[in-house]
Amino acid sequence: MSENTSKDRNDLDGFEARTRALFADSVERMDARTRSRLNQARHAAIEELRAQRAHPWRREWMPLGGATAAAIVGVWISMNLGGPSEPNADPRSIPLEDFELVAETASLELLQDVEFYAWIADQDAGESDHSG
Amino acid sequence: MSATLTYSMRLDEEPAIDLEEQTLDHSQAFERFLAGVERRAFRIAWIVVRNDDDALDIVQDAMLQLARRYGERPAEEWRPLFYRILQNRIRDFQRRRKVRSRILSWWPLRSAQDEEGSDPYEGVPDPDPLPLERLTTEEAMRVLEDSVANLPVRQREAFMLRNFEGLSVAETALAMGCTEGSVKTHYSRAVHALREQLERE
Numbered sequence: 001m002s003e004n005t006s007k008d009r010n011d012l013d014g015f016e017a018r019t020r021a022l023f024a025d026s027v028e029r030m031d032a033r034t035r036s037r038l039n040q041a042r043h044a045a046i047e048e049l050r051a052q053r054a055h056p057w058r059r060e061w062m063p064l065g066g067a068t069a070a071a072i073v074g075v076w077i078s079m080n081l082g083g084p085s086e087p088n089a090d091p092r093s094i095p096l097e098d099f100e101l102v103a104e105t106a107s108l109e110l111l112q113d114v115e116f117y118a119w120i121a122d123q124d125a126g127e128s129d130h131s132g
Numbered sequence: 133m134s135a136t137l138t139y140s141m142r143l144d145e146e147p148a149i150d151l152e153e154q155t156l157d158h159s160q161a162f163e164r165f166l167a168g169v170e171r172r173a174f175r176i177a178w179i180v181v182r183n184d185d186d187a188l189d190i191v192q193d194a195m196l197q198l199a200r201r202y203g204e205r206p207a208e209e210w211r212p213l214f215y216r217i218l219q220n221r222i223r224d225f226q227r228r229r230k231v232r233s234r235i236l237s238w239w240p241l242r243s244a245q246d247e248e249g250s251d252p253y254e255g256v257p258d259p260d261p262l263p264l265e266r267l268t269t270e271e272a273m274r275v276l277e278d279s280v281a282n283l284p285v286r287q288r289e290a291f292m293l294r295n296f297e298g299l300s301v302a303e304t305a306l307a308m309g310c311t312e313g314s315v316k317t318h319y320s321r322a323v324h325a326l327r328e329q330l331e332r333e
Contacts, residue, residue: 015327022273030171038188041195042167042170046162046199052204
């Protein structure tokens with residue numbers, strides 16, 4: 001019984017060691033491009049640390065940016081989108097924190113996409129008005 | 133007069149030099165820390181999000197947040213704090229994916245386009261993964277990544293932090309925001325689940 005327990009423990013240890021080694025190997029085999037980009041990211045973080053030390057007040061004001069962006073995305077979507085594709089869907093039912101998550105994307109590409117599709121919809125609507 | 137002036141200048145200057153040296157030391161320690169964790173952090177993020185750019189964004193964001201919010205904390209606290217931010221960012225990313233699909237499903241043109249391009253079998257786990265020992269290293273890692281990605285969230289986090297990153301139980305508890313007992317339970321379940329999946333004969 002205790003032999004079995006000991007064998008199980010050894011098997012488990014062996015399995016954990018194997019998965020750890022596989023992961024370490026995959027880290028070692030990382031391509032040069034990714035390493036270079038991580039290097040750049042690290043330098044950006046170090047610059048941020050230096051900037052924080054030089055201007056500690058920045059930390060207090062930084063979170064306001066995310067909340068403001070979330071509010072802008074939320075207001076923009078609720079004001080500009082047309083009818084919902086699903087009868088029960090309503091963008092106003094999406095909580096603000098969800099908009100904040102979406103707004104956190106650095107490029108705000110979602111907002112750009114939505115603007116583009118809204119523009120296409122306007123073009124289509126304009127053409128059908130003229131033809132009809 | 134001259135002696136007083138020299139003395140007052142030294143009084144003014146010395147703290148500035150000290151501060152500069154301290155900043156340099158602190159920055160160097162911070163750089164060493166990030167250089168030591170960045171590749172493993174990238175791999176951990178990649179296993180969940182499966183995209184180089186997204187994983188890199190998550191790691192970069194975690195680094196910036198650490199610098200911004202905890203850069204002044206003692207160096208020994210950085211590792212669990214960094215991994216706590218990283219795990220939060222990974223979870224945020226997954227939530228954001230879901231929210232985006234909800235918002236875009238409300239938008240008729242985009243949702244139709246997305247549906248056309250999506251692969252219904254994407255993300256479905258391999259029903260019968262091969263035992264690790266029979267595979268080459270790269271194949272074995274791919275199978276392991278798939279299996280880890282399919283674990284329940286808390287088990288996955290505990291496994292990656294304990295096994296891949298080598299955090300202690302206490303550090304993992306801090307990184308996951310739970311008790312050490314929970315870490316042990318999640319980790320043990322994860323190891324058994326993975327072993328069952330991967331070592332099946």
